[in-house]
Amino acid sequence: MDFYKRAVELKDETIKNRRYIHEHAETGLDIPVTKAFVIEKLKEYGIEPKECGYGITAVLGKGGGKVLLLRADMDALPMPEQSGEEFACPTGKAAHTCGHDFHAAMLLTAAKMLKENEDILEGTVKFMFQPAEETFEGSKNMIENGILEAPKPDAALAYHVSPGKMPVGIFMYNSKDTMMYSVDGFKIIIKGKGSHGAYPHVGVDPINIGVHVHLALQELIARESDPSKACVLTIGQFKAGTAANIIPEEAILQGTIRTNDNAAREKLVRRMKEVAQKTAEVYNGSAEIEMISEVPPLICDTDMTNEIVGFMKELDIPGLTPYPDVSASASEDFAVIAEKIPSTFMYLSAGYMDERGEFPAHHPKARFNEDVCPIGSACLAHCAVEWLKKHK
Structure with missing residues (x-):
């Protein structure tokens, strides 16, 4: 079967589906319009979908044999869209700026x-349509609701499109090392004692504590992290107080830790908690730590990645070009799947070489090239067939 030829025939339909989902962008776990649309389309194609937590699953193929999981996320980001596309999401509350x-x-x-x-399937293909990748909740939710059971997948494959100033057709992967970093999002809630700003000695200033916590956390990177490992600790929010002359009861710091190494990750998360709590105690306050997200580094299975690269090279797709050994400090909750079963994850370039390629993912003006649609569809279908055939 020439899946690329068929995918080209279906290109307009793929684009129409993409534009509907784009225009009706939704965020988080509960994305009812998108979910209903995917269910409707699967039924239209003769496939019986089932709800799996907040996501959707379905299976095709023969009983017995191996099971390959194909995963796609489908949530957007909570931001306005400024792409100028005629099908841009009109709400101003959500935008598909990550593809x-x-x-x-x-x-x-x-x-x-x-x-x-x-x-022609020599086994079973299991589909995973996932919400809440951006909040790192979707994979865990679907795992908790049985996506890796009945039937249990033996391996998993996912693609992610990428905008920017590059031609369509490059596929980026990593079969040797960490492809994407871990993410541990955290909230530090510092408790002090409120007072009049003119009488700081009768209160406990959580803002002062927060400043010292922020500075102390930077030393974890400067003096405690192995320089041979990639480690990032960023505080992106510092919130406290309601007026200039009031010492508040509480201050909140929110941040993220990213690493490309599990041991470095464990140490940084542990030390972040210790430093925040001990620093607060030094200044007569206290600190509570809430973990918002906990996702390991994305490490692709070497053998499976090399197999999928080989299958993709079999496809007669103009401009389809491999780009190995890619690593990114962004994070991806497909890592939770890859931690449990052999998996591979690849970027597919969906950029433009003109001014439309000037903006990256997550930018309100990001634009993606729809010529990638038949490439991605063909790769998913062809690789599924060939992987099952090889592992029957």
């Missing part, structure tokens, strides 16, 4: 093609 609308649309087309060719 998850492409992922869902391409997997829908891959599902349609695999259903058309179900008789």
Whole structure:
């Protein structure tokens, strides 16, 4: 089966699906419009979807044999859109500036093609349409609700489109090392004692404590982290107080820790908690730490990644070009899947070489090239067929 030829025939349909999801962008776990649309399309293609937590799953193929999981996220970001596209989300509250609308649309087309060719599957394809990747909740929610059971996948594959100033067709991967960093989001709630700003000695200033906590946390990178490992600790929010002459009861710091190494991650998270709590105690306050997200580094299975690269090279797709050994300090909750079963994750370039490629993902003006649609759909379908064949 020439899946690329068929995907080109279905390109307009894939784009139409992508634009619907884009225009109706939703964020977080509960994305009812997007979810209903994906369910409707799967049924239209003759596939019976099932809810899996806040996500959707479905299976195709023969009983017995191996099971390959194909995953697409489908949530947007909580931000306004300024792309200028005619199908831009009009709400001003959400925008598909990370390309998850492409992922869902391409997997829908891959599902349609695999259903058309179900008789050639030497095993089972399991679909995972996932919400809340941006908040790092979606994979965990679907795992808790059985996505890795009944049938249990033996391996998993996911793609992520990438905007920017680059031609369509480059596929980026890493079969040797960490591909994407861990993410541990945290909230430090510092408790003090409120007082009049003119009488600081009768209170405990949580803002002062927060300043010292912020400075102390920077030393974890400067003096405690192994310089041979990549480690990032960023405080992105410092919130406290209501007036200039009032010492508040509480201050809140929120931040993120990113690493490319599990041991470095464990140490940084542990020391962040210790430093925050002990520093608060020094200044007569206290600190509570709430972990907002906990996702390991994304490490792809070497053998599977090399297999998928080989399958992709078999496809006669103009401009499809491998780019190995890519690593990024951004994070991806597909890592939770990859930690449990052999998996691979790849970027597909969806950029422009003109002014439309000037803005990166997560920018309100980001634009993605729809010529990537048949490439992604064909790769998903072809790799599924060939992986099952090889592992029957």
